[in-house]
Amino acid sequence: MAKNLLIVESPAKAKTINKYLGKDFQVLASYGHVRDLLPKEGAVDTEHNFAMKYEVIERNEKHVDAIAKAAKVADDIYLATDLDREGEAISWHISEILKERGLTDGKKLHRVVFSEITPRAIKAAVAAPRELSLEMVDAQQARRALDYLVGFNLSPVLWRKVQRGLSAGRVQSPALRMIAEREEEIEAFVAREYWSVEAQLKHAEGDFSARLTKLSGKKFEQFDLTNEADAMAARAALKEAAHGQLTVSEVGSKERKRRPAPPFTTSTLQQEAARKLGFGTTRTMKIAQGLYEGVGLGSEGNVGLITYMRTDSTALSGEALGELRQLIARDYGNKALPDHPQVYRTKSKNAQEAHEAIRPTSAMRTPREVAAFLNDDQRKLYELIWKRTVACQMIHATMNTVSVDFDVKHVKGGDAAFRATGTTVIDPGFLAVYEEGRDQKTAEDDDEGRRLPKLVKGEQVPLKEILAEQHFTEPPPRYSEASLVKALEEYGIGRPSTYASIIQVLQNREYVFLDSRRFRPTDVGRAVSKFLTQHFTQYVDYDFTAKLEDELDAVSRGEEAWVPLMRRFWEPFKQQVEEKTESVDRSEATGARELGTDSKTGKPISVRLGRYGPYAQIGDKDTDEKLQFASLRPGQSMHTITLEEALELFKLPRKLGAAENGDEVSVGIGRFGPFVKQGDTYASLKPEDDPYTIELPRALQIVQEKLELLANRIIQDFGNGVQVLNGRYGPYITDGDKNARIPKDQDPKELTEAKCLELLAAAPVKKGRFGKKTSTKKAAAKAAPKKAAAKKTATKKTVAKKVATKKTTAKKTDSKKTVAKKAASKRAEA
Numbered sequence: 001m002a003k004n005l006l007i008v009e010s011p012a013k014a015k016t017i018n019k020y021l022g023k024d025f026q027v028l029a030s031y032g033h034v035r036d037l038l039p040k041e042g043a044v045d046t047e048h049n050f051a052m053k054y055e056v057i058e059r060n061e062k063h064v065d066a067i068a069k070a071a072k073v074a075d076d077i078y079l080a081t082d083l084d085r086e087g088e089a090i091s092w093h094i095s096e097i098l099k100e101r102g103l104t105d106g107k108k109l110h111r112v113v114f115s116e117i118t119p120r121a122i123k124a125a126v127a128a129p130r131e132l133s134l135e136m137v138d139a140q141q142a143r144r145a146l147d148y149l150v151g152f153n154l155s156p157v158l159w160r161k162v163q164r165g166l167s168a169g170r171v172q173s174p175a176l177r178m179i180a181e182r183e184e185e186i187e188a189f190v191a192r193e194y195w196s197v198e199a200q201l202k203h204a205e206g207d208f209s210a211r212l213t214k215l216s217g218k219k220f221e222q223f224d225l226t227n228e229a230d231a232m233a234a235r236a237a238l239k240e241a242a243h244g245q246l247t248v249s250e251v252g253s254k255e256r257k258r259r260p261a262p263p264f265t266t267s268t269l270q271q272e273a274a275r276k277l278g279f280g281t282t283r284t285m286k287i288a289q290g291l292y293e294g295v296g297l298g299s300e301g302n303v304g305l306i307t308y309m310r311t312d313s314t315a316l317s318g319e320a321l322g323e324l325r326q327l328i329a330r331d332y333g334n335k336a337l338p339d340h341p342q343v344y345r346t347k348s349k350n351a352q353e354a355h356e357a358i359r360p361t362s363a364m365r366t367p368r369e370v371a372a373f374l375n376d377d378q379r380k381l382y383e384l385i386w387k388r389t390v391a392c393q394m395i396h397a398t399m400n401t402v403s404v405d406f407d408v409k410h411v412k413g414g415d416a417a418f419r420a421t422g423t424t425v426i427d428p429g430f431l432a433v434y435e436e437g438r439d440q441k442t443a444e445d446d447d448e449g450r451r452l453p454k455l456v457k458g459e460q461v462p463l464k465e466i467l468a469e470q471h472f473t474e475p476p477p478r479y480s481e482a483s484l485v486k487a488l489e490e491y492g493i494g495r496p497s498t499y500a501s502i503i504q505v506l507q508n509r510e511y512v513f514l515d516s517r518r519f520r521p522t523d524v525g526r527a528v529s530k531f532l533t534q535h536f537t538q539y540v541d542y543d544f545t546a547k548l549e550d551e552l553d554a555v556s557r558g559e560e561a562w563v564p565l566m567r568r569f570w571e572p573f574k575q576q577v578e579e580k581t582e583s584v585d586r587s588e589a590t591g592a593r594e595l596g597t598d599s600k601t602g603k604p605i606s607v608r609l610g611r612y613g614p615y616a617q618i619g620d621k622d623t624d625e626k627l628q629f630a631s632l633r634p635g636q637s638m639h640t641i642t643l644e645e646a647l648e649l650f651k652l653p654r655k656l657g658a659a660e661n662g663d664e665v666s667v668g669i670g671r672f673g674p675f676v677k678q679g680d681t682y683a684s685l686k687p688e689d690d691p692y693t694i695e696l697p698r699a700l701q702i703v704q705e706k707l708e709l710l711a712n713r714i715i716q717d718f719g720n721g722v723q724v725l726n727g728r729y730g731p732y733i734t735d736g737d738k739n740a741r742i743p744k745d746q747d748p749k750e751l752t753e754a755k756c757l758e759l760l761a762a763a764p765v766k767k768g769r770f771g772k773k774t775s776t777k778k779a780a781a782k783a784a785p786k787k788a789a790a791k792k793t794a795t796k797k798t799v800a801k802k803v804a805t806k807k808t809t810a811k812k813t814d815s816k817k818t819v820a821k822k823a824a825s826k827r828a829e830a
Contacts, residue, residue, distance in 0.1 A: 003024050003074065003075045003076065004021075004024055004025045004026070004074060004075065004076045004077075004078060005025075005026050005028065005067075005070045005071055005074035005076070005077050005078065006021065006025050006026070006027045006028075006078040006080050006112075006126070007027075007028055007029075007030055007067055007077070007078065007079055007080060007081065007091075007094055008027060008028075008029055008030070008080050008081060009029060009030055009031070009032055009081050009082055009087065009090060010029050010031070010032070010289075010293055011029040011031070012290070012293040012294055012302075013029065013117060013293040013294065014027045014028060014029040015027075015294065015302055016117050016293060016294030016302040016303070016304060017080070017117060017122055019301055019302070020119045020122045020123065021122065021123075021126065025078075026070055026074070028063075028066060028067050028070055029063065030060065030063055030064070030067065030081065030090060030094060031059075031060050031063045032060070032090070033057060033060070033090060033093070034056060034057060034060050034063070034064050034090065034093050034094055034097065035054040035055065035056055035057060035093040035096075035097065036054065036055070036057055037052060037053065037054060037055075037144065037145075037148055038053045038054070038055050041152060043148060044145045044148050044149055046149070046570055046574075049563050050145055050562075050563060050566045050567075050570075052141060052144075052145060054093070054096075056097065064094075064097060067094065067097075067098075068097070068098065068101055068103055071098050071103045071104070071107075072103055074107070075107065076107060076108050076110060077098070077104070077107060077108070077109050077110065078110045078111075078112050078126060078129065079091035079094060079095060079109060079110065079111050079112070079132070080112045080113070080114070080125070081094075082308065082310070083113035083114070083115060083308060083355060084308075084310050084311075084497055085136050085139055085140045085143075085495075085497075085556055086140060086497055087113075088111075088132065088133050088136040088137055088140065089136070089137050089140035089141065089144075091111055091132060092132055092134075092137040095109055095132065109132070110126075110129030110130075111129055111130050111131060111132045111133075112125040112126055112128075112129045112130075113125060113130075115307045115308040115311075115355050115356050116292075116304055116306075116307040116308070116356075116361045117292065117293065117294055117303075117304025117361070118303075118304060118361050118362075121361075133556075135555060135556055135557065135558040136556045138555050138556075138561075138562040139552050139553070139555040139556035139562065140556075141562065142552055142555055142562040142565060142566060143552055145566060146170055146548070146566070146569060147169065147170050147171075149569075149570060149573070150168060150169065150170040150539070150573075151167055151168065151169065151170075153573070153574065153577045154167075154168035154532075154536070154539075154577065155167040155168055156581075157577060157580060157581055157584075158528060158531065160581065160586070161531060161580075161584050161586050161590075162524075162527050162528060162531055162586075162590050162609065163524060163527070163590070163609060163610075163611065164611060166509075166524070166528060167509065168528065168532060169505060170539070170545070170548075171493060171494045171498060171502055171545065172502050172505050172506055173528075173529070173532050173539065173540045174491075174493050174540045174541070174542055174545045175484070175488060175493060175494075175502050175503075175506060176506055176511050176512065176521070176525055176528065176529045176540075177529050177532070177533055177540045178479065178484070178487060178488075178491075179478075179479055179484070179506075179512050179519045179520075179521050179525070179529075180521045180525060180526050180529035180530070181529075182476060182478060182479060183478070183520060183521050183526070185475065185476055186475040186476065186478070187639065187640060189475035189476075191472040191473050191474070191475075192223065192226070192472065192473045193226050193227065193470065193471070193472055194222050194223050194225065194226055194471050194472075194473070195225040195226070195227075195228070195230075195231035195468050195469065195470055195471065196211065196212070196468070196469050196471060197211075197212035197215075197220075197225070197231070197234060197235060197238065197466065197467070197468050197469075198210065198211055198212065198466070198467050198469065199212070199238075199242075199246060199406070199418045199463060199465075199466050199467075200463070200464040200465045200466070200467065201246060201420075201461045201462065201463060201464060202461070202462040202463075202464050203453045203455075203461060203462075204453070205453035205454065206451075206453055207464065208420055208422075208450075208452055208453065209420065210246070210404070210406055210418035210419055210420035211418060211419055211420075212238075212416065212417075212418055213405075213417050213418060213419045214415065214416050214417035215234060215411075215413075215414075215416050216411075216413040216414040216416070217413070217414025217415055218414070220416075225468075228470065231468040231470070232468060234468070235466050235467075235468040237411050237412045237413070238408060238411060238416055238466050239463075239466050240412075241408050241409065241410050241411040241412075241416070242408055242463050242466070244462065244463050245460045245461060245462050245463050246406035246408065246418060246460070246461050246463055247406060247407060247458065247459070247460050247461075248404055248405070248406060248455050248456065248457055248458060248459045248460075248461065249405045249406060249407040249417070249457065250403075250404070250405040250457065251402070251403075251404050251405075251455055251456065251457055252402070252403045252404075252405075253400060253401070253402050253403075254400070254401050254403075255398060255399070255400050255401075255426070256398075256399050256400075256401065257396040257397070257398055257399075258396055258397045258398075258399060258429075258431075259342075259396050260342070260391045260392045260393075260394060260396070260397075260429075260430035260434070261388065261391070261392065261434075261436040262314040262344035262357070262392055263314055263316060263344070263357035263358065263359055263388060263389050263392045264357055264358040264359075264385060264388055264389070265311055265312055265313065265314060265346075265357060265358065265496065266285075266309060266310050266311055266312070266358070266496030266497070266499065267312075267485055267486070267488075267489045267496060267499065269284060269288065269309070269358055269384075269385070270284050270285070270481070270482070270485045270499060270500065271481075271482040271483075271485050271486055272384060272388070272436065272437055272482070273381060273384060274480060274481040274482035274485075275437035275482050276384065276437050277380050277381065277384065278517070279377075279381070280481055280503070281481050281485060281499055281500035281503050281504075282500045282501075282503070282504050283377070284381065284500070285309065285500045287377050287378055287381045288306065288309035288358070288381060289309060290378060291304075291305045291306045291309075291378060291381065291382055291385075292304055292305070292306050292307070292308060292309050295370075295373055295374060295378065296373060297370060297373050298373065303361075304361055305360060305361060305365065305370065305382055306358060306359065306360055306361060306382070306385055307355075307356050307357070307358055307359050307360075307361060308355060308356070308358075309358050310496045310497040311355050311356065311357060311358060311496060312346060312495075312496055313346045313355050313356060313357055314344035314345070314346050314357045315344070315346060315355075315356055315357060316341075316356060316357055316359060316389075316392075316393075317356055320356070320359055320363070321341045321393065323362065323363050323364060324341075324363050324389065324390060324393045325337055325341065325393060327363045327364060327390065328390065328393060328394055332394065332432060332433075335395075336394050336395055336429065336430075336432070337393075337394070337395065338393075338394070338395045338396075341393060342392055342393050344357075344392070357389075358385055359385065359389040360382070360385060360386050360389060363386070363389065363390060366386065367379065367382055367383040367386050367387075370382065387433050387434040388434055388436075390433050390434070391430040391431075391433040391434035392430070394429055394430035394432075394433065395427075395429040395430065396429050396430065397425060397427065397428055397429040397430060397431045398425070398426040398427040398429065399423050399424070399425055399426065400423065400424050400425075400426050401421060401422070401423045402421065402422050402423075402424075402452050403419060403420070403421045404419065404420045404421075404452060404455050405417055405418070405419050406418040406419070406420075406461070420452055421450075421452075422450040422451050422452040423450065424451050477518065478515075478518035478519055478520060479518065479519045480517055480518055480519070481503060481517070481519075484503065484519060485499050485503075488502065491542045491545075491546055492542075492545075492546030492549055492550065493542060493545050493546060493549070494549070495549065506519075506525070509525075510522055510524065510525070511524060511525030511528060511529075512525050523591075523609060523613070523614045523632075523637055523638045523639065524609065524613070526591060526637075526639060527590045527591045527609050530591055531584075531590075535576075535580045535584055536576060536580070538572075539573065548569070551565050552565075590608060590609035591609065591638065591639065592606055592607065592608040592609070592638075593606060593607050593638060593639070594606045595607060595616075595641070595642065595643040595646050596643040598618050598647070601618065601619075603618050603619045603620065603624060604618075604619070604620055605617070605618050605643060605646055605647070607632070607638040607641055607646060608638070609638065612631070612671050613631065613632070614631075614632045614636075614637070614638040615629050615630060615631050615632060616629070616630045616631075616632065616641070616646040616649050616650070617629055618650065628650060630646075630649035630650050630652060630669070631649070631669045632649065633649070648692070651692065652667065652668045652669055652691055652692070653666045653667060653668030653677075654666060654667050654668070654691070654692075656676075656694070656695065656696040656699050657696040659678050659679075659700060659703075661679075663678050663679035664678075664679070665677070665678045665696060665699050665700065665703070667685070667691045667694055667699060668691065669691055672684065673685070674689070674690075674691040676694070676699040676702050676703055678699075678700070678703040681703055681706060681707065682706075683702045683703050683705070683706035685702065686702070689702070712726060713725055713726050714726075715731060715748045715749060716748070716749065716751065718753045718756065720753075721735050721736050722734070722735045722753060722756050722757065722760070723735075724742075724748050724749075724751055724756065730742075731748040733751070733756045733759055733760060733763075734760075735760055738760050738763050738765065739763065740756070740759040740760045740762070740763035741759075741763070742759070743759075
């Protein structure tokens with residue numbers, strides 16, 4: 001029996017570490033978080049120093065029980081969860097569970113941390129354990145409590161004022177605001193016309209071009225030529241003055257050095273993987289987690305290939321630097337090595353979390369050597385990390401930029417000038433291995449790699465043509481995953497471990513979606529952002545959110561107490577929630593817009609946000625008895641739709657004609673999308689069918705397909721509720737309450753009623769909406785005789801009446817608030 005128990009977060013990590021520590025250690029996984037706040041109101045007691053009520057997470061109960069069983073017989077317990085704030089909290093939760101069960105008496109609990117899963121790092125960590133950092137635990141508890149309080153208190157307000165089922169997050173809301181405000185900038189943007197002028201020149205060593213830099217005796221600015229007439233006039237004047245050639249007036253040469261980018265932090269890894277590999281943040285972190293926890297390398301067994309992937313630090317250990325310099329000298333020569341290791345300053349203010357950068361655990365494991373053991377995604381990400389780490393310790397790249405100026409004299413309105421630039425690489429240095437990606441290209445990027453012919457002052461170069469080109473200014477680009485992560489980091493919103501989850505939550509809630517790999521807000525997302533920005537300004541303010549993150553970091557360093565921080569946040573927040581619940585008008589909160597008047601009825605046409613999304617409305621609910629409604633089409637937004645586009649929506653439902661049996665056939669849009677209706681039969685349109693243009697023959701075909709599907713669905717019907725049906729995943733048996741699989745050796749058409757009942761009896765009880773099995777009490781009630789069931793129903797009714805009598809004495813408003821809060825609790829942010 002192993003004397004020591006070591007607990008990590010994931011089974012993959014447990015497997016890798018187990019072989020390093022030998023038979024004296026048993027390594028178990030917690031499978032992530034083991035406890036969380038009770039998912040109901042009051043889990044954070046704001047009246048008693050924000051005391052928090054936890055419960056073991058249901059899906060991890062068996063893993064917690066396994067840890068408890070092993071802890072009972074172990075002499076020493078090592079808590080080896082991840083080395084960040086979240087990992088510290090998981091270790092604390094495990095220790096609290098073991099204490100509550102009386103399993104730590106007389107035993108020593110050790111906290112061990114390591115940033116790489118290698119034999120050396122694991123053994124060194126176990127040999128030098130420390131105490132749990134209660135400051136880091138307090139910071140994580142405060143963060144969880146803040147997120148809970150924001151979710152449980154803001155969500156009911158959103159339910160009442162915007163749309164049911166919505167929720168707000170402390171960190172996600174400012175990120176949503178960024179995306180929504182960028183969309184507003186794009187919509188408000190008015191393009192400006194401008195023209196550029198370029199000279200195309202001929203030379204024996206190669207043709208090249210030069211940009212206009214001076215016109216009418218002054219520097220040529222972007223908006224000096226804003227229409228075709230002026231641009232053509234300038235072009236004609238320049239051609240006339242040039243007389244078929246341009247004279248070199250100045251030749252300049254400037255050498256510059258370009259330093260390599262620092263090694264990866266979580267943020268820069270996510271950005272670069274998005275730019276270069278097209279990976280989303282969640283995908284990047286999942287792949288990195290696998291590389292960190294260990295990959296099977298043939299006879300070597302499981303090996304952790306990279307260091308811990310959640311870090312703000314750009315620091316590298318002395319051992320890593322020594323190995324990198326050794327590899328660079330071996331593979332790229334001593335000339336590629338700087339005299340001393342490159343040192344990079346970390347931006348992180350939080351010393352406790354400033355661990356190593358993300359790097360290979362051994363630079364000597366080149367991408368080529370491990371490629372055979374990795375899947376495609378792992379190979380790409382490992383290569384990216386390896387190259388960036390190696391490059392950061394190589395010499396700078398030396399570039400030479402040549403600029404050549406050409407004067408044009410006697411131009412109408414004043415002298416003019418052109419400039420040609422080209423940049424060549426003298427010594428590639430680190431560029432031989434890696435070059436950092438960029439979100440947007442600059443003029444310098446265009447010049448890079450362009451080589452100009454050798455020119456001297458006074459030389460006359462033949463002019464091939466002068467071109468004038470029209471351009472329009474472009475709106476700011478929507479955020480990509482890379483640029484959003486960069487913006488979050490610059491604003492100080494969230495921390496490395498949260499960037500991926502921030503983005504994932506916004507997408508899961510359908511507040512934003514990706515369009516050509518750029519984020520666009522949905523109408524619901526914009527309504528939520530607008531409501532929070534207008535009425536809870538402070539709580540979606542970038543500086544306020546960043547300051548709160550800094551304060552939480554201060555708690556983790558032991559510089560600030562967490563309860564006073566919570567109090568400073570909670571009291572004004574609670575007051576504002578109560579005030580806005582009563583004062584805000586729903587129409588204003590959802591961003592409803594009036595577009596104009598319907599020419600046929602004279603009634604107003606508006607667009608609003610409803611339970612199932614945005615819709616157009618004809619009429620005013622305060623003055624009109626009957627209103628007309630129409631859902632917006634996919635791709636339409638209530639913020640940009642025009643009156644003409646809205647009127648088109650009311651052409652549905654459309655009558656297409658009649659079927660052969662005389663049934664009317666029509667097409668419309670309902671809760672679940674566009675449909676065709678024939679008599680009492682409804683059939684959904686296919687994605688390629690447009691409800692506004694579909695014709696009768698196609699509609700009849702869709703209905704026929706639906707009727708055939710229904711006809712073929714029932715294989716057998718025994719008349720007592722038991723049926724054999726064709727389902728999405730093949731034939732199955734059902735009685736309406738339970739489903740049973742059909743054995744592979746049985747023909748569904750040959751099944752008897754008795755056999756179906758036997759298979760149903762053996763089938764597991766159907767799971768409910770949240771994956772919980774129906775209780776045995778409910779199952780027993782179903783099986784009870786009708787008489788007993790009737791008696792039970794009668795008893796229930798009597799009880800219900802008594803409860804109802806008591807409830808009527810309560811205030812109506814209090815009742816409403818309770819309902820809203822209970823409903824919101826289901827959607828509160830995790």
